[in-house]
Amino acid sequence: MLYMVTNTLPLSAANHNASSSPTIMLPIYHISKFLETNYTNNEPFSLARLGRDETTQATRYPNTTLLKSTGEYVVEIGLGSEGLIAHLLFDTGSTFMWWQCLPSSSCYNQEDTFYDSELSGTYQEVNCFDEVCNIELPFIDGCLDEEEVCNYKIQYSNNRRSIGIMANDKVSNEDGSWSEYVYFGCGRNNTGDAFHGTYSGVLAFAFDPYSFPFQVGATRFSFCLDSIENDGSALYLHKIPTFQNDDVAFVVPLLHSSTRPQAYYLGLKGITIAGKKVPISANKWKINSAGQYGVMIDSGTLITRYTICWIHAMR
Secondary structure, three states: OEEEEOOOOOOOOOOOOOOOOOOEEEEEEEHHHHOOOOOOOHHHHHHHHHHHHHOOHHHOOOOOOOEOOOOOEEEEEEEOOOOEEEEEEEEOOOOOOEEEEEOOOEOOOOOOOOEEHHHOOOOEEOEOOOOOOOOOOOOEEEOOOOOOEOEEEEEEOOOOEEEEEEEEEEEEOOOOOOEEEEEEEEEEEEEOOOOOOOOOEEEEOOOOOOOHHHHOOOOEEEEOOOOOOOOOEEEEEOOOOOOOOOOOOOOOOEEOOOOOOOOEEEOOOOOEEOOEEOOOOHHHHOEOOOOOEOEEEOOOOOOOOOOHHHHHHHO
């Protein structure tokens, strides 16, 4: 179980009181639950994960708008006035959430029922002159031609992209006991081979004002990333669940770097292999004053990675 505590920057659409906010619990599943392929052998599954990750790792956090769109966990959430159940890719590296919308010009096939903006009674498009649209962020595309709606564009690696309009609508849990209005990308043009039907969009969890935790005013969130074999776990916002003595879980605070403020880091102190501590300087595990080093944690990166120097030290 991982948790973090942050200072939130909720958008002007909502007034939040974190101390009185109820706990939000959303189901989170390993993506293999929705795949036809049953990975009973760990080796081919690991190779498949590594292959997907290797092709786009270089563009995860550079100074560019290119992002990855891979991941292993999806969150179940209700969309719109009807609470349409959707599965969104859980990504701590994404800053803006989006999902596929009808009517559309180009969408990839998905297993979930398509969200139709015309059928949601709580759907509202963001006006081009709204303050939400007039912020200089990579994904905000502003007004195009004579349109009066705000556009967004997220360019992923390998020519994958999501293009559409910024909108506001209600999201909820399965039984409707919790709901909140959020800004999101209504994806009308979503292309790329990496998008597949196991999820209908991306639930952004980066440290950013447009991410999901910030928009619902959550000063903390916790999640348990379950194994492939299990049926799923839970994602909590606002409050952290209490563990029993026999629970196999531990709580780890997440850190931030000045050079990559949207990313999360883990306060790792070292690695032990077969009872022996790997001879790596403790300073290399920490984020220094220049924002270098440290250990980044990212739900969209499929394989744990080390620098070549660390790998040599482990051999």
